[in-house]
Amino acid sequence: MNSYKYCIQAENLSKSFCRKGGKKRGLFSGFSIEVKPGEIIGLSGPSGCGKTTLGDILLGLKHPDTGKVFWNGNGINGSGKSSRMALRPYFQKIYQDPPTSFPPHQTIEEALTDVVKNKYSIGRKDIINRRILAAIKDVDLDKELLKRYPRQLSGGEIQRFALSRVLLLKPIFLVADEPTSRLDLSVQAKIVRLLMRLAKERRTGVLFISHDPALLRVACKKVLSFGR
Amino acid sequence: MKVMAYIPESSRLQVATGAFILLSVALLSMIGPHLTPDPSTQNLSSVFADPSSEYLLGSDHLGRSVAARLVRGGANSLFNTLLCVIGSVLIGVFLGLFSGWYGGFIDATIMRLVDITMSFPGILLALLIAGLIGGGQIAVVGALTITGWPDYCRITRAITQNVKSRPYVEAGVLAGFSGRFILRKYIFIEILPQIAVLATLGFGRTILNISSLGFLGIGLAPPEPEWGAMIAESLPYLRQSPYLVLAPAAAVSITVFSFLLVGQPLARALKK
Amino acid sequence: MNEILLNINNLSISSMPEHKTLVGSVSFSVRRGEPFTLIGETGCGKTLIAQALTGVLAKDLSATGSIEFDGPNLVGLSGKERRKLWGRRMFLLPQEPRLALNPTMRVIKQVSEVLRYLRGQQPKNALKNAGTLISDLGMSSSRDGRHYPFRLSGGMNQRILLAIALATPAEFIVADEPTKGLDADLRDSAVRLLQNLVEQGKTLLCITHDLAVARDLGGNIAVMYGGYIVESGPAEKVLDSPVHPYTQGLIKASPENGMEPIPEHVLSSMKTAWNSSGSRQMEACL
Numbered sequence: 119m120n121s122y123k124y125c126i127q128a129e130n131l132s133k134s135f136c137r138k139g140g141k142k143r144g145l146f147s148g149f150s151i152e153v154k155p156g157e158i159i160g161l162s163g164p165s166g167c168g169k170t171t172l173g174d175i176l177l178g179l180k181h182p183d184t185g186k187v188f189w190n191g192n193g194i195n196g197s198g199k200s201s202r203m204a205l206r207p208y209f210q211k212i213y214q215d216p217p218t219s220f221p222p223h224q225t226i227e228e229a230l231t232d233v234v235k236n237k238y239s240i241g242r243k244d245i246i247n248r249r250i251l252a253a254i255k256d257v258d259l260d261k262e263l264l265k266r267y268p269r270q271l272s273g274g275e276i277q278r279f280a281l282s283r284v285l286l287l288k289p290i291f292l293v294a295d296e297p298t299s300r301l302d303l304s305v306q307a308k309i310v311r312l313l314m315r316l317a318k319e320r321r322t323g324v325l326f327i328s329h330d331p332a333l334l335r336v337a338c339k340k341v342l343s344f345g346r
Numbered sequence: 347m348k349v350m351a352y353i354p355e356s357s358r359l360q361v362a363t364g365a366f367i368l369l370s371v372a373l374l375s376m377i378g379p380h381l382t383p384d385p386s387t388q389n390l391s392s393v394f395a396d397p398s399s400e401y402l403l404g405s406d407h408l409g410r411s412v413a414a415r416l417v418r419g420g421a422n423s424l425f426n427t428l429l430c431v432i433g434s435v436l437i438g439v440f441l442g443l444f445s446g447w448y449g450g451f452i453d454a455t456i457m458r459l460v461d462i463t464m465s466f467p468g469i470l471l472a473l474l475i476a477g478l479i480g481g482g483q484i485a486v487v488g489a490l491t492i493t494g495w496p497d498y499c500r501i502t503r504a505i506t507q508n509v510k511s512r513p514y515v516e517a518g519v520l521a522g523f524s525g526r527f528i529l530r531k532y533i534f535i536e537i538l539p540q541i542a543v544l545a546t547l548g549f550g551r552t553i554l555n556i557s558s559l560g561f562l563g564i565g566l567a568p569p570e571p572e573w574g575a576m577i578a579e580s581l582p583y584l585r586q587s588p589y590l591v592l593a594p595a596a597a598v599s600i601t602v603f604s605f606l607l608v609g610q611p612l613a614r615a616l617k618k
Numbered sequence: 619m620n621e622i623l624l625n626i627n628n629l630s631i632s633s634m635p636e637h638k639t640l641v642g643s644v645s646f647s648v649r650r651g652e653p654f655t656l657i658g659e660t661g662c663g664k665t666l667i668a669q670a671l672t673g674v675l676a677k678d679l680s681a682t683g684s685i686e687f688d689g690p691n692l693v694g695l696s697g698k699e700r701r702k703l704w705g706r707r708m709f710l711l712p713q714e715p716r717l718a719l720n721p722t723m724r725v726i727k728q729v730s731e732v733l734r735y736l737r738g739q740q741p742k743n744a745l746k747n748a749g750t751l752i753s754d755l756g757m758s759s760s761r762d763g764r765h766y767p768f769r770l771s772g773g774m775n776q777r778i779l780l781a782i783a784l785a786t787p788a789e790f791i792v793a794d795e796p797t798k799g800l801d802a803d804l805r806d807s808a809v810r811l812l813q814n815l816v817e818q819g820k821t822l823l824c825i826t827h828d829l830a831v832a833r834d835l836g837g838n839i840a841v842m843y844g845g846y847i848v849e850s851g852p853a854e855k856v857l858d859s860p861v862h863p864y865t866q867g868l869i870k871a872s873p874e875n876g877m878e879p880i881p882e883h884v885l886s887s888m889k890t891a892w893n894s895s896g897s898r899q900m901e902a903c904l
Contacts, residue, residue, distance in 0.1 A: 302659035329801040332873035
């Protein structure tokens with residue numbers, strides 16, 4: 119089904135930032151990573167060590183000081199600008215703080231509708247609805263919740279909606295940046311199991327960032343640890 | 347009234363009073379000029395006339411109807427104020443969005459422009475411009491617009507920067523939304539209420555500025571009435587017929603005060 | 619066996635106009651000089667109990683039952699009488715250390731202030747003793763103590779709050795989610811600091827969602843779900859051989875124990891049991 123061996127490859131990445139006074143502080147250097155479709159790779163390390171920055175570099179949101187990121191998928195591969203443009207919506211992220219992952223003044227349904235409309239350029243309400251309903255069924259959510267605003271939902275529910283938003287875009291690679299660190303244990307178990315199932319079914323490569331080594335041991339086959 | 351829900355109960359009466367006065371002033375300025383005699387017609391045989399059925403508020407030193415001049419002046423002042431505020435808001439919001447969204451060099455340039463503009467008192471710049479191009483409506487409105495936009499620009503930039511850093515905006519970028527879509531759907535919606543409140547307070551300030559300029563003789567060409575200019579014209583006759591000064595002064599005060607009545611509780615409600 | 623310092627009996631908290639029960643007849647007691655941990659997930663009512671205890675319940679909530687603190691009942695106590703307890707007999711260790719400290723005051727001053735006003739020490743002595751308290755907690759009183767809270771890390775600010783707790787004459791400390799948002803290393807050191815409090819003879823009520831914290835603190839624990847205590851007893855006993863299916867599920871949900879979600883039928887069976895039975899207290903398994 120997939121013609122590519124790795125959904126994302128990165129070589130020799132390094133990043134440092136300037137602190138006050140012009141001193142440079144290295145976050146990481148010489149970092150390489152390869153993620154296969156359907157594989158969950160864990161990334162652990164203490165807070166402030168650059169885990170989130172690495173995720174942002176892989177997604178093209180930030181630029182590395184050195185090194186290259188290759189995106190593969192849908193028969194396109196490389197690091198050029200045109201392949202970037204074509205693959206952009208397939209490289210996705212879910213966030214740490216659930217309430218801010220959705221715009222506060224839109225219902226979840228409106229937010230998801232925007233995503234479908236923009237991605238597939240379809241305007242027909244019934245087609246859009248069918249897609250949204252299919253996506254939220256995958257994350258075990260009731261369609262009644264679609265009418266609510268983010269503040270009316272629990273953290274676990276929003277995080278599952280965030281997953282469904284990502285699923286609507288048929289992701290090749292997903293960065294999960296501490297997706298459960300603000301959630302309860304039982305909710306965390308649910309979300310992580312869901313993420314593991316979806317990665318396997320959809321052949322999505324996942325970089326799972328967490329500060330909890332025990333969590334990563336359960337969720338991932340391979341864990342990279344990130345020190346200072 | 348959806349807006350009323352945001353205002354604390356204790357200040358609802360205040361806002362309603364302010365809004366009522368403002369509506370009355372606006373209505374008088376709009377329909378008044380059609381009901382009163384021509385404000386520029388002089389009648390030198392009845393100068394300083396007492397209020398009567400012909401001259402509702404008496405007449406001035408040239409025998410012109412004060413009532414007619416007051417409503418016509420109000421129409422002029424309010425219209426010019428509207429132009430200034432709309433101009434300032436458009437420039438300010440546009441540049442603020444640009445500045446906050448793109449950051450970097452664009453941001454630095456626009457913010458220096460803001461600093462430069464804000465270091466000039468509005469009236470001083472208006473005097474300067476009027477000195478250069480010679481007064482008139484364009485000079486006044488232009489000068490006050492040029493000095494009025496930085497407030498709107500700064501608040502727009504601040505909100506844009508704040509919203510831009512939220513995860514849902516980044517999620518939108520990752521989902522392939524265009525910058526224009528994000529600005530419209532996520533950012534503009536947060537800016538709108540703040541700007542509306544700021545503009546309400548800005549209205550009051552601008553009326554005061556326009557009247558001050560009119561008082562200093564910069565503004566509309568003489569026969570055309572204006573509140574500030576009316577005060578200046580009648581000042582020599584303050585002893586003899588004080589209402590010639592008091593009427594336009596009261597009009598300015600009441601209008602500015604009403605804008606504050608409406609604007610301040612709104613601003614306070616937004617800060618929470 | 620130590621004597622009982624805090625005895626909560628049939629405490630219920632409900633929201634006022636709707637009469638919705640948020641915490642339903644909870645009873646437990648804390649012995650003097652021992653830690654007690656209230657454990658539960660978001661919305662189980664554990665924070666409400668702490669609020670009822672310290673008297674900061676929201677205006678539209680009302681508490682019934684009794685909270686006996688060294689004798690007198692705290693439910694329905696006036697603000698004036700409560701003030702005699704605050705800082706003097708009980709101390710709340712707040713959730714966000716940085717927000718709880720005064721940002722415009724050097725931290726050593728904030729510790730010495732407590733010594734001056736609550737223990738009546740002379741300014742000079744208070745400052746010296748505050749320095750000792752701070753250095754006892756592993757910080758440098760001359761360097762870190764002279765900083766303002768925003769210059770210190772979250773963990774250091776928490777130590778300052780603990781120094782304040784130790785400076786007060788209060789014998790009873792309520793810690794509300796002391797490890798929230800901390801990663802594993804910081805969490806361990808926070809727990810050690812709490813243990814330190816107990817060693818110094820304070821009585822600790824710790825409110826947390828973290829099973830590891832409960833295990834490390836020891837003492838008695840109570841597990842809450844949906845406003846009720848489902849299981850309580852000595853920490854090791856409850857955590858090693860839980861009897862109630864919810865506790866079992868909660869322990870299995872932690873990453874160390876396989877991270878299995880709590881089965882839906884466990885949660886739904888508890889809800890139906892509460893709705894049908896008149897006495898809604900689940901059987902405590904001591």
